[in-house]
């Protein structure tokens with residue numbers, strides 16, 4: 180069979196299984212099975228596909244039908260123009276989080292702390308964009324920290340990126356110019372309504388702190404001032420309805436200027452708190 184025939188059959192199977200974006204996913208899975216970049220798949224669609232690549236593609240399509248995210252099947256995700264390894268122990272980096280990167284890159288910083296680093300996508304992107312900066316990525320999950328360390332090495336950033344297991348600030352020493360975090364923020368009673376790709380495949384530690392979804396912000400607001408240099412800044416990703424509550428936590432913790440920034444669709448997405 181040619182790549183085009185395999186692709187068409189996979190789009191039909193994924194569509195029948197209710198997978199949104201079936202053509203896009205089928206193309207990415209075929210590219211992975213063939214070992215080519217997704218944008219090059221069109222060039223080789225007319226060619227016959229060998230038995231090994233076909234078996235790999237069929238296996239990948241079966242995994243997707245079981246709702247496994249494409250990033251976990253292919254083992255990676257592009258974020259801010261760089262490739263990050265993704266596993267079942269890490270949150271799949273989201274395009275929304277690029278808004279946090281944009282807000283951070285508007286500021287000057289030499290040292291950065293990333294709380295709940297996951298794949299390391301936030302910390303490592305900031306260090307790659309600021310070659311003079313160095314930083315620390317912390318996470319409660321040792322398995323996620325292993326992935327982040329591997330991503331640092333793959334991006335040639337291991338000399339400027341350290342990683343540490345810590346329950347928010349509990350094991351963090353020192354002060355930083357910038358503290359960033361995309362913490363778990365889904366409320367416990369919202370978990371059942373998530374897409375199966377998220378609810379059944381991504382680590383619950385990365386999705387929800389339980390309760391009302393604000394506990395991670397409470398911990399970060401409590402400890403941030405003691406870990407910032409004078410004039411330092413905290414930049415956080417938030418859920419779209421959480422802006423006022425998170426802003427209030429930082430105002431109560433004594434931060435002088437707290438602003439809520441919307442994303443391009445006008446939904447609250449970022450809180451910036453300055454000392």
Ligand SMILES: C[S@@+](CC[C@H](N)C(=O)[O-])C[C@H]1O[C@@H](n2cnc3c(N)ncnc32)[C@H](O)[C@@H]1O
Nearest residue numbers: 270272295296297318319346347361362363385
């Ligand atoms: C929403 S994910 C964000 C991952 C990554 N920073 C990103 O933006 O893709 C939240 C991360 O916080 C970590 N985490 C959860 N509870 C934590 C805690 N108490 N202390 C430190 N990290 C925690 C999770 O393991 C997960 O990696």
